[in-house]
Amino acid sequence: MKLPELAKPITKEEPCARHYTITPFDPNGHLFTVEFRIAFPAPKQRLSLPNWIPGSYLIRDFSKHLIDLQAYDDAQTPLTVTPVDKSTWEVDSSGNAFTIKYQVYAWDLSVRGAHFDDTHAFFNGTSVFLEAEGQRDFPCVMSLKKSPVCVKNAWKVATGMPSLEVDHHGFGHYHAENYLALIDYPVEIGSYVEIDFRACGVPHKMVLTGVFNCDLERLKSDLTTICEYEIRLFGEAAPFDNYLFQVMVTGSDYGGLEHRNSTALICSRNDLPYEGMQKPTEGYLQFLELCSHEYFHSWNVKRIMPKAYQNPDLSQPIYSRQLWWFEGVTSYYDALILQRCGLIDEQTYLDQLGKQLTRVYRMPGRFKQSVADSSFFAWTKFYQQDENAPNAIISYYTKGSLVALALDLLIREKTQGKKSLDTVLLHLWQHFGSKGIGLEEFEIERICSEVSGIDLKDFFTQLLDQTEDYDLATLFSHFGVNFTLRNMNSLADTGGQGNTQEQLAVDFGANLEETANQTLAVRHVWQERTAQLAGLSSGDEIIAINDLRVTSKSQLESLLKRAQIGDKWTCSYFRRDELRQCRLVLTASTTDRVELSFKEPRMPQNEGAVWLENPSNGVNNDV
Known part of the structure; x- marks a missing residue:
């Protein structure tokens, strides 16, 4: 990395041309203070804050949390700051160096924004760092300053950003090769618990913040297994020198956001392993x-990525029909890798897969929206779901995972197991991701056909652009697996293997x-079913x-178990503060829970079509 201006000590006399200083200032007010010095600005320098964060396709208007923007030249003379739009400002600098100062309100406990109180501080760069127009590609320095709350609690810093000069707690100076890199290194500050390990020789760390009880050794072992498998799947060496998992532990949250050498995660404390746990819990x-x-x-999105997202305009949506691949394929592999690693057995994997497929089959919206449209309209329909979403849309995560599954099985079946979706992934990594070449729209479909040697045009037309269900039962049968759609056996039934409970008729x-x-x-409420037909x-x-309280x-489930199709119930309910009644006419239970099991005897119809029994990682290294 060529960083001539970073070779000098960062001092008042020798500042970096783009130097950000951020301080966790007020934990009770949830305020960061930020100073951004630009050594070589334009005479009318425009500054903007992103409206969205890469990996999360929703306009979030981070600028609404910026407070009291003021600009000063090096003589501390105030400069005129003029708002241009909701997230852009213009500073009348006359071409002279200046510093803009502001505060950021940080009370978003998620993986996408910034959060700060007396327990920890966390921020993504998109929430706190203004971009200087025309200077996106230049190097940046971030200085992280201690505040009294940091000193009092002996807080430490965890970030994937390369350091220049930091103290033993991680406060000090960091650098990024450009602005897009700067905002791709989230920062966690607090009294977290650390897990350190190596995967294929690469240093890895997980930091966990919050109140929890965890079997750290088990978690460390399982993470090592997963990371080493994924590195070897794409081929050593890993595309990063180190990796960081940043985990916020709460009572019930769940989510994650990927970055170039780290990920920000949030999970429930009940999802962590505990001492003495024999069988892994669902959580x-x-x-x-x-x-x-x-x-x-780290491979499929951050490096194998749409061309449109390589240098994105962060002020407005960027549309792509390819998200089914980047999230769907990743969703397909996340549990499959646990099976390949030996962390779960094959039947447990089939059970997890059945639950994942159930999330598709339960949604009537799959008949209204194609997965390509789900990708394209992620900015509105997927990320701004309302109460009618199950009837109107489908998730490009879950439906995309179904497409990836079908594509993998089809390639394996048609090539007698000589090629697979792994083969396509490795090709994309070798020819695109590792070379920094972005993918054009429709290019993935073409590459899948070329690499597999199969004409997949009709397959993609049906699964990406149309809405009818694909014949998974026949496809699974080639691999000795039964695909069954059944009725739910309880209101909590999410699919997978059924239990001994009788299935509900209504x-x-x-x-x-x-x-x-x-x-x-x-x-x-689901369209054309009991509740909606009654007007709920x-x-x-x-x-x-x-007339009996529920x-x-x-x-309610006890009543449903005793009911028959066509039974009529009187339902009393409140709408707002108004007491109302309706007549329910019970409709038949829908066969929308997916159950997968191995056929007996367990013999695939196609002798070469092996799916789960992979002797290695399944990659065709001749691609």
């Missing part, structure tokens, strides 16, 4: 899948949530069925 498997997913993005047709008022709140809507609170989903 822990979900957390491992999240880690696997975001780590996989369906209430709504997502319900128990409230503190001992009512059942309607969250979503999102926000209604059910209080009684057939306070829990278990009570």
Whole structure:
């Protein structure tokens, strides 16, 4: 990396041309202070804050949290700052060096924004660092200053940003090769717990912030296994010199966002492994899948990426129909890698896959929106879902994962196991990702056909642009797997292997949530099913069925188990503060839960079509 101006000590006399200084200033007010000095500005220098963060396709207007922007020249003379639009300002600098100072309100406990209180501080660069127009490609320095709360609590710094000169707690000076790099290194500051390990010789770290109890050795072992597998899947060496997992542990949250050599995660404390745990819990498997997913993005998204996102305009949406690949393929591999690593057995994997497929088959919206349109309209329809979303849209994560599964099985079946989706991924890595070449629209579909040697035009037309269900049952049968659609056996049934409970003959047709008022709140209703046909809507609170009080989903489930198709119930409910009644006519339960199991005897129809029994990582290294 050529950084001539960074070779000098960072002092008042020898500042960097683009120097950011950030301080966790007020934990009670949740305020960071930021100073941004530009040594060589334009006479009318424009500054802007991103409106969205790469990897999360929603206009978030981070600038709404900026407070009291003021600019000064080196003589501390105030300069005129003029707002241009909601996230852009112009400084009348006359071409002389100046510093702009402002505060950032940080109270977004998520992986996308900034959060600061007396327990920790966290920020993404998109929330705090203004960009100087015309200087995106120039090197930047970030100086992270201590404040009294940092000193009092002996807080440490965890970030993937390369350091220049820092103290033993990590406060000091860091550098980034350009502005896009600067905003791709989130920073966690606090009294976190650390796990250090190496994967294929590369230093890795996980830091966990929050209140929790965790078997750190088990987590360390499982993370090492996952990371080493993924590095070897794409081929050593890893595309980074070190890697950081930043984890915020709360009571019930879940999510992650990928970065170039790190990921920001948030999870429930109940999802972490505990001492003495024998079999992985559902929550822990979900957390491992999240880690696997975001780590996989180090290749598939951060480097194998759409050309349109390589140098993005962060002021407005950038549309792509390719998100089904980047999130869907990654979602397909996140649990599959756990199976390949030996962290779960094959039937457990099939059960997890069944639940993932159920999230597609439960959505009537899959018949209304194609997965290509789901990708394209992510900015509005997917990221701004309302109560009718299940009836109107499909997720490019879940439907994209189904496409990836079908594509993998089809390639394996048609080539007698000589090629797979792994083969395509490795080709994309070798010819695009590792070379920094972005992918044009429709290019992935063409590459899949070329690399596999199969004409996949009709396949992609059906699965990407159309909305009918694909024949997964026949495809799975080639691999000795039964694909079954069944009725739900309880209101909590999310698919996968059924239990001994009898399947429900009737369906209430709504997502319900128990409230503190001992009512059942309607969250979503499904089209042309019991609740919607009776006139129930999102926000209604059910209080009684057939003049008997109902306070829990278990009570309602007991009634459903005794009911028959066509039974008529009287439902009493509140809409806002108005007491109302409706007549429910129970409709048949929908066969939308996916169950996968191995055929007996377990023999695939095509002798070469092996799927889960991979002796190695399944990659065709001759590509």
